[in-house]
Amino acid sequence: MQQQKHQLRHVSAIKNGYVIDHIPTGQGLRILALLNLAIYPKVITVGLNLPSKRIGKKDIIKLEDRSISNEEESRIALLAPGATMARIRNYAVIKKKTLEIPSEITGLLRCPNRNCITNYEAIDTLFHVYRAGTQLRMHCTYCERVFHQQDMTDLSQLA
Amino acid sequence: MKKTNPFRNRDVISIRDFTKQEILDVLKEAERFHKGAVPHEPLKSRMMASCFFESSTRTRLSFESAMQKLGGRVIGFSDAKATSTSKGESLSDTMRIVSNYADVIVLRHFADGAARLAAQVSDKPVINAGDGANQHPTQTLIDLYTIQKTQKKIDEIHIAFVGDLKYGRTVHSLVSALTNFSVRLYFVAPPSLQIPKEPLQEVKARQIKFSQHEKIEEIISRVDVLYMTRIQQERFTDNIEYQRVKGTYRLTPESLKRGKKTLCILHPLPRVTEISPEIDAMPQAHYFQQASYGLYVRQAILSLVLS
Numbered sequence A: 001m002q003q004q005k006h007q008l009r010h011v012s013a014i015k016n017g018y019v020i021d022h023i024p025t026g027q028g029l030r031i032l033a034l035l036n037l038a039i040y041p042k043v044i045t046v047g048l049n050l051p052s053k054r055i056g057k058k059d060i061i062k063l064e065d066r067s068i069s070n071e072e073e074s075r076i077a078l079l080a081p082g083a084t085m086a087r088i089r090n091y092a093v094i095k096k097k098t099l100e101i102p103s104e105i106t107g108l109l110r111c112p113n114r115n116c117i118t119n120y121e122a123i124d125t126l127f128h129v130y131r132a133g134t135q136l137r138m139h140c141t142y143c144e145r146v147f148h149q150q151d152m153t154d155l156s157q158l159a
Numbered sequence B: 001m002k003k004t005n006p007f008r009n010r011d012v013i014s015i016r017d018f019t020k021q022e023i024l025d026v027l028k029e030a031e032r033f034h035k036g037a038v039p040h041e042p043l044k045s046r047m048m049a050s051c052f053f054e055s056s057t058r059t060r061l062s063f064e065s066a067m068q069k070l071g072g073r074v075i076g077f078s079d080a081k082a083t084s085t086s087k088g089e090s091l092s093d094t095m096r097i098v099s100n101y102a103d104v105i106v107l108r109h110f111a112d113g114a115a116r117l118a119a120q121v122s123d124k125p126v127i128n129a130g131d132g133a134n135q136h137p138t139q140t141l142i143d144l145y146t147i148q149k150t151q152k153k154i155d156e157i158h159i160a161f162v163g164d165l166k167y168g169r170t171v172h173s174l175v176s177a178l179t180n181f182s183v184r185l186y187f188v189a190p191p192s193l194q195i196p197k198e199p200l201q202e203v204k205a206r207q208i209k210f211s212q213h214e215k216i217e218e219i220i221s222r223v224d225v226l227y228m229t230r231i232q233q234e235r236f237t238d239n240i241e242y243q244r245v246k247g248t249y250r251l252t253p254e255s256l257k258r259g260k261k262t263l264c265i266l267h268p269l270p271r272v273t274e275i276s277p278e279i280d281a282m283p284q285a286h287y288f289q290q291a292s293y294g295l296y297v298r299q300a301i302l303s304l305v306l307s
Ligand SMILES: [Zn+2]
Pocket: A111, A112, A113, A116, A117, A118, A140, A141, A142, A143, A144, A145, B113
């Protein structure tokens, strides 16, 4: 516990907000872009390429006074599976979880197949996600096509 | 005890939704219609809506005549111009409304996944009659029925797919369906039109033996079924290349000499030049029969879904 506190303060402590830690190195900046933080007026602390016992090198992001929606959380999970997300209140961690890739993603991603019905009608997309080695594959329930992570424009815009 | 029919009120969207046993059950039902061993007009007073947002005369006539032979009635449209879709109505709304009038909806649509969406919004079963480049499950069942009919089995057969294996929806669906069986697959195509990674993944995942070839001669003596496809000129930027490929993947009586006596040639039709007309009269030619079996398979599907 003592060590965890120390870790959190590695960059600089925040009073209220979120700490996203153990981000695979390189994904930190993508998460900043995803959360549209370039125009955020409050304190953001970012650490890149920090040493990590668990994953070698990591990125870390601390957000003062900002909440993270479920949708944002799913997107972060896709970019940085294995990252941890801690909610901070009054300098203390009140909730912490490891982000896992959801097995299904509803409405979040656009289908890269331009002829997919989801690109004609106002309906939610639905992808089943599975791992192929270190890569992710996404299967569209509608057009039945399987896509690589880098095919998904919503994710690759950030990549 | 009466066996419950697992197809009752079920959507027929993708061949991937079918287990091996379900495929065999549909083929068995088709066989009953083929033999005429069925009650008179089993679907009397039932209504089929035939919704063709993209025209396909052969498929539409096949479904409509199947329904009428079963004693049922048909309403519908044969292209999108006739519907409110041309005024901007969504597919979802059209399907909701049509499902008030009909007991079953047969849908043809230009967009991939249209049938899956239609099935979600309609409270009546939807039968996919082709959704863009994605699926055409009744066509796949017809292919399987023809294979079973000519070979007396599907397991253990050696089947070669020839021609355009990259863009051919019928090939991808049939390959996917065949992964339920223990078959040996051969993919014969120019490198630019070889079978894509995705269907191959399915083949590998089921540990089905397969190989890729550039020439029919390499495999002709080994196969039970030759599944020919049309090579379309628009797939080529170079006309010389097109002419060369067209010549290479053309079947002639000469090329069949080294094949098995029981070899069965299939083709989803329409064909252009890939099968020489002299073959039509040979016992190996089964593509016209294949087309005629469409009626029995669609009768089977409609009666299973509606009874
Ligand atoms: Zn799709």
